[in-house]
Amino acid sequence: MQLTITDVHKRYGDVVALDGPSFEVPSGSTFGVLGTNGAGKTTLFELLVGHDRPDGGTIEVGGLDVERAGHRVRERVGFLPEHTGFPAALTGREVLSIHARIRGLEDRHARIEDCLEIVGLTDAADRAVEGYSNGMGRRLGLAATLLAEPPVLVLDEPTAGLDPRGVAAFHRIIERIDRETDATVVLSSHVLSEVERLCDEVVVLQDGTLRAAGAVDDLRSNDGRVTVTVRPASEGDRPALLTVVRRYGDVTDTGDALEVACDRETAFDLVAALGESHRKLVDRFEVREPGLEAAFHEALENEDGDEPAETATTEEIPS
Ligand SMILES: Nc1ncnc2c1ncn2[C@@H]1O[C@H](COP(=O)(O)OP(=O)(O)OP(=O)(O)O)[C@@H](O)[C@H]1O
Known part of the structure; x- marks a missing residue:
């Protein structure tokens, strides 16, 4: 089911949360919404699922206007908010049972078992939610979102706060949904490698x-463009090596290595030179393709030509 966001505006008092983004989410895709803290991701999602109204612009889900057909749109969209909470004394199965009853699902017992299995909570289904880890709580939230088999899933930072195993488990679930259903999945994240792994298309908001x-x-x-990272054979070789690599591109001295940013053709020449005439100066070198991270920082570069934000060395976008 396709989503169409057209010139959407939303402000809270003096704060402009959304200032006219327009884009389409293709039917059946896994779509990433990236942005630094306060970029407007959650606001966009709240509007998408009909929890709030835009001040201007339109949002359509499968051709239905969210404002005019809110109830029908809500039936089509499963929303996992950034923060989920469940009554602590209930078991996971009881939580899903309540959600299924509220939605009036037929054959709900079979569907609850299916959803528990998809999110890997079958064995923990009869334990009280208060004993669940953070990751199990997020997975229970996703199970509740999946119950009614909505054609659109909107997941607000689904893996935030999870440990690496929890993140990996969540990724496998989303990949399975992508593989086995026609659902359109829209998710926000600060983790660029996650978006690279899961998503077909992205937008970057700021x-x-x-x-x-x-x-x-x-x-x-x-x-x-690519980056060629060159380590000198010894500290004494660094100045001579620097003189060589400067001929091929913009050089950053990281202290540990020299990073040369250049186009692919020039990288061939540089690698040839390092492997032949200047072999003695070099300990080792590697060539890196630009990741989504580079594109992200480029997108956030100021329009007036200021320097881009410093490239993060970890996967988290600095806030
Ligand atoms: N209910 C509200 N009242 C006032 N300001 C709000 C409200 N909701 C959001 N904002 C403001 O709107 C802007 C966008 O916030 P939003 O939560 O949509 O960003 P976000 O991209 O989801 O950020 P984060 O990554 O930190 O979750 C921020 O400046 C935020 O402070």
Whole structure:
């Protein structure tokens, strides 16, 4: 089911949360919404699922306007909010049973078992939720979201706060949903590698505006540039090596190595030179393709030409 966001505006008092982004989420895709803290991701999701109204612009889910057909849209969209809470004394199965009853699901027992299995909570289904880990709680939230088999899933930072195993488990679930259903999945995240792994397309928001949009593969290689990281054979070789690599591109001295940013063609020449005439100066070198991270920082570069934000060395976007 396709989603169409057109020139959506939302402000809270003096704060402009959304300032006119427009984009489409293709039917059946897994779609990432990226952005720094306060970029407007949660606001967008609240509008998408009909919890709040835009001040201007329109949002359509499968051709239905969210404002005009709110009830019918809500039936089509499963929402996992950023923070989920369940009554602590209930078991996971009881929580799902209540959700299924509220939605008036037929054959709900079979569906509850299916959803418990999908999120890997079958064995823990009869334990009280208060004993669940953070990751189990998120997975129970996802199970509740999946119960009615909505054609659209909106997941607000689904893996935030989970440990690496919890994150990996969540990724496998989302990949399974992608493989086995026609659902359109829209998720927000601060973790770029997660978006690269899971999503077909992304948008980057900043201060409520759209800064980049496109297929992950296109954004990743948008400028055809690569980074060649060169380690000198010894500290004494560093100055001579620096003189050589400067001829090929912009050089950053990380202390540990020299990073040369250049286009792919120039990288071939540099690698040839390092492997032949300047072999003695070099301990080792590697060539890195640009990741989504580079595209993200480029998208957030100021329009007036300021330097881009410093590239993060971890997967988390600095806030
Ligand atoms: N209910 C509200 N009242 C006032 N301001 C709000 C409200 N909700 C959001 N905002 C403001 O709107 C802007 C966008 O917030 P939003 O929560 O949508 O960003 P976000 O991209 O989801 O951020 P994060 O990654 O931190 O969750 C922020 O400046 C935020 O402070």
